[in-house]
Each structure stands twice: as C-alpha cells, then as structure tokens.
Amino acid sequence: MTAILARVPATESQPIPLFDLKRQQTRLRHDIDRRIARVLDHGQFILGPEVTELETELAAFAGVKHSIGVSSGRDALIMALMAMGVGPGDAVLVPAFTFSATAAVVISVGATPVFVDVDIVTYNMDADAIGPAVADAKSRGLTPRAVMPVDLFGRPADYVALKAAADEHGLPLIADAAQSFGASTAGGRVGALAPITCVSFYPTKPLGAFGDGGGILTDDDDLASAVRQIRTHGRQGDGDEAMRIGMTGRLDTIQAAILLSKLSVFKAELNRRAEIAAIYDSRLEGVCGLPPVDVAETRSAWALYTIRVPDRDRVRAALASRDIGTALFYRVPLHRHPAFKGLLSGNERLDVAERLSNEVLSLPMGPDLTDEEADFVADALIASL
Template sequence: MTINVWGYLAEYEQERADILDAVDTVFRSGRLVLGKSVHSFEREFADYHGTRHCVSVDNGTNAIVLGLRALGVGPGDEVITVSNTAAPTVVAINSVGATPVFVDVDPDTYLMEVDQVSAAITDRTRCLLPVHLYGQCMDMEHLKALAAKHGLVILEDCAQSHGARHNGRLAGTSGDAAAFSFYPTKVLGAYGDGGAVITNSAETEANLRRLRYYGMEEQYYVVSTPGHNSRLDEVQAEILRRKLTRLDGYLARRRAIGERYAEAFADTDLVTPVTAPGNDHVYYVYVVRHPARDRILEELKKHGVSLNISYPWPVHTQSGFAHLGYEEGSLPVTERVANEIFSLPMYASLTDDQQQHVIDAVQDVLDRV
C-alpha cells in the first residue's frame, strides 16, 4: 500500500458519472467561454457565502492579483501579509508592483500574529492580506479594526479555507474582498486550475469583471486600465457547480479524519493542529510538528507513506525575494516552525483503512526516533 499526502482518483471514481455529465453538458451547450456554467457558478458561490458578488478567474494567484488591482493596490503601496504561506500569495503582491511586508505567525496556529500588524503599518501601507492558513480563519475582528483606523483595505487569501468559519462567519466574508483558489488539491477543487473573488462592493465587482477580460466592458474595446485574460473555463465552472453541492460533505469527512488523527497521536510527542478559539477548522492540510521531521519523513517512505511539507522555505528566505531585504532571524517563529512541520494525508476520499495504515506507520516511527 502506497499512500500519498493527497490524491483525487478515488474521489473521481465515486463522482465519475457526474463529472463526465458536467463535461458533456458544457460541450453540448454551444458556449465554451463565459457561458451559463460560469455565470451560474458565480451566483451559487456568492450565495454559499452570503455575499453579493462573485467574479471567477483562471487561477487562485490571479484571484489575488486582480483582487489587489480592483481594490486600487499598485506600485508604491505596501501590503502586510505573512511569509508562512504558499509563494503565490507574495508573487501576486509583487505582480501588481506593490511591496510585501511580513509579520510573524502565532507559534500554535501558524496564523498571522495580529498584534504585530500595527507596528508594521507605515504611510505607504495600503492593504492587509491575511492568509486563512491550512484550513482555519484569522481573527478578523482585530484586523478590521486596524484597517478602519488606518484607512486600509483588506483582501483575504482564502485559497486554503473553503467553508472554514470564525465565530460562525465564513472565511472570505469579513474583508473588502476575498480570493479563492480551486486548484485540484483544494477543499473545493476543480479538475484543473480555477479561482474566484467574492465581494459585497459593486464597484469592486465591476473592476474585477473588466480586469479579467482585458479591461473591456464590451468586446474589442478597452475602457480604462488594461487588464488580463483571466477567465474561468466553462468546463471547470460546471464541475465546480456540481462539487459545491457536496462541499459540506467534504468538510464533515475532513473533520472526522482530523479528529481521528488527534485522538491517535494525543499521547505522543507529535504536535497536532491547534484550532484557534471560535474557529471551525476544515483541515485543508493536516499540519503536524516534530523536531525529527526529516528523519520521520524518510522512515515513513519505507512504510509506503509519502508526505509533504507546507512549507519548507518561508517566502522571505527564498532567493527570488532577496530584494525585500529580510535577514535570517527576522521572523523567528516562521523560520523555526518551517524546520519541523509536515502534512499527513488529508482528503475526503481517504478511507478508514488507509488512515489507519498512516497512523500505525507514524506511531511505529515515533517509537524509534
């Protein structure tokens, strides 16, 4: 038995008839770009979140890029975020000509340390970009108060938090806009790339629709600022429509898997995820910690368990971002946890037998490291 940290084949077998019907529905529709499936998915995804608008795009990175541009963020501006995230969060900030400014993370939840944000705000700060990491939400109340005090906009990075809640409020519904990814590994994943931005602002929605379509409001005429070709594909939109109806089921299964892991490792020295107060965790990835991380990963391969590190290199330590001027030790918590974290298999189609194999293997390795 070989078990990877993520896989989609079992889910595809379970949902194959519906997925193929979605493809056939689009191919028979007579409209392959910006048709009924895209418009319907946008309405349904907005309705799921209780927001007024959803604008779909081609991937999660461009959801952040266009979200920033639609909110007026650009060259000369600073955007406060975290380094413990997937690089695309920061690549997107760089792409609009803004400067990423990093704050450290909480040592238990690995989420943005909100108490450090105030000290990072300068007269160039334009946007706060919290990352709802690994499947749980930031404390948005404190962040919103800071944004209001300093006249800043908030763009939430929800790529890893579909369906997560803080004090009953869904991720993506507290800021000025929120960016989502539908990359296949996500809680709500497509069969290819995809993304979306949700907002309650009609102005932001209008900006997004122009920006994702070259800057046009009607075909062939660029109205103002040139935009991108960033349209969600009709096939992926129709697949996502079908999967959105099953999202709550995916979330329930992920939580059950997470509870079983927590119980299995409660009496070991493996540090399991800490859920922040008021949060409903959806376990996009099940991130654990151990000082012997690298040896554990090598030993688990011998048991047929292949795992992942999310993320081994904080963004500020990567050579592509050396121009930002962060030195080693500048974000001590982020740097420390990057040497110890790794992810256990987590996806809704993971079977009980597969999870038990993972649990047995990890327990065996922990007894020997």
C-alpha cells in the same frame, strides 16, 4: 463515516498518498462526464452558463453578494490588488509563512510585500505584528495599502483581531483564502470575513477543479464590477473599449461545470475532512505539535493536516518507508526565497515563520481517506517517534 464515500481497506501494501484525487473522481465521474458533455454541446467555452450558475451558488454558499469566477487563485489576488489600485510605492503586509504566490502577486502589481510573522498555534498572521510592520514600511518610504492574511492549511485567520489591528492604520484586509473555501468562523463563512476574498480551485484544494481556477468573493459593488472588467481585458460587458487595464482572467466554462458537480457534495466532503482531522487529533495528542482543533465557531476546511515535529526528516522517511505520502508546506519561509531576496529591511522579527519551516509536516488528508487509513498513518507516526 459519511455514506457517499467508498470504503477502501487500508493494507500495508496500499500506498496512502498525501492527496488522492482519483477516488473522488471515481465517485463523481458519471455526473462530471454529463456536465462536460453539456458544455461541449452548447459550446460557450468562455463565460458560459455554468460560470454564472457556479458564481450564484458560491455567493450563496459563502453568504456574500458577489462571486466572480477567475482563472486561478494567483490571478484572483492580482485582480483584487488591481481593483483596489495597489501599485508602485505601495506596501502590502503578507505573512512570512505561506505559499510564494501570496508575496509574488504584490510584486506583480509593482508594489512591495512586507513580511509579517505568524502565530505558532494557528500558523496564521499574527495581528500583533501588524503595527511594527506598518511602521517599518513607512520608514522605508512605502505607503501601506492593505493587509493580506492567509488561511493556512484551511484554517481561517483571526479576522477579528487582524481587522482591529489593520483598522488602526486605515488598511483594508484582502483575504488570501486560496486554501480555505468552505471554512467558517463566528463571523460567517470564508468569503464573508474580509472586504474581498480570493480563493483557489487548484485540483488539490478542498473545492478543486480539474485544472486551474479561482474565485473572488465580495459584498462591495464597486470592487465586484472592477474585477469583472479586469478579468475580461478591462472591458465592460460586451463593449470593445478597454475601460481599464485588464487581463485574461476568466474561469473556463468546463472547469465551472466540474466545480458545480464537486460543489454538490462539498458539504459532505468538508464534514468527512473534519472527521479525519478528529481521528488524527485523538490519536496524536501529546505525540507531536497538532493544529488547533475545530470548535463550534471556527471550522477549518482541512485542506491539509499539518503537525509539528522537531525530528521531521527522520519521521518523514519512516512514513515514506510505509508508503505514506507527506509534504513539507513550507520548507522555506518567504523571506528566504531567492525571488524575494533584498526585500527585508532588517527590522523584521520572523522567528515563528523560521521555526515552523523547520518543523511542519503535512499528513495525508482528503474526503476519501478511510478511518482505517487515518489510523494506519497515526500508528506509523507514533511508531516513528
């Protein structure tokens, strides 16, 4: 077990929440207090020095040229779409099994999300489904403009296969990496796997702030400079003129200060998350459907450990009766959300998204979970089955 982490014994009486942010805060509280005090002292609450420092560190971590701190994961996606000029009449391909924001951002810029099915093993966008989705979009009079894969639960999508499929139609990838900062593949770390990558620092994400926050990572100078303008009302540097339509899309300095503290232990936390996943892997093999294991080239950020069980509600109730927190990410595939009603052409095959939404169950995950607690969760799950 990683040394920086406090050991807390698991007992029948101690609840095990899905996420436990309190233990991490206890570990880092002194450093975070110190960093917040520094921001209060210098008073540069908007784009202060901590934002620049964090941007530099995140770019180095991911191995990309540019990192831009923004207000949330959702705003990062909107700004990426705006920077790429996606708008009315355009289509953006999104997986049907993800958080609602992935499709909502496309509608926010006036374009149309086209739902693509996912892979039953990785839960991520199925590259083979891109061709039919592009044809479907065109048959509806839309102009396909981008493919937006999601790295669900922290596991990177298959960017090699997705890029090959998207390239056939001349479409760029926009990575919705809201859940996966810190993950890596043979092609590099998340941030370097697509022309533009959007991450979230929502508190429960692997790298989470104490409020909303997000980031955009790219090697493209033009996209980076467009996003920097967009996040500050379309202004260039200190200029007064709006060079383009922008928004209030900056990462707060205080959140950047908190993220710098969390980044200092992030690698150890990622390793610890992988250790917890390995405990679940070994205990639950053959018991239920498991997420793909980490291999040398592909390492998840383990935002969540999500299994598949057909009799999910009963299992969930059994775990709840032992004070184990679980969640249903995602209970409803995107094309069934009321907000996205009317977007289907009728040609889509979204069978895997449908199936997953009926079977998935996310288990407690986090860097402060103890081995004993992971075992306790596994025992309870096995008993319930």
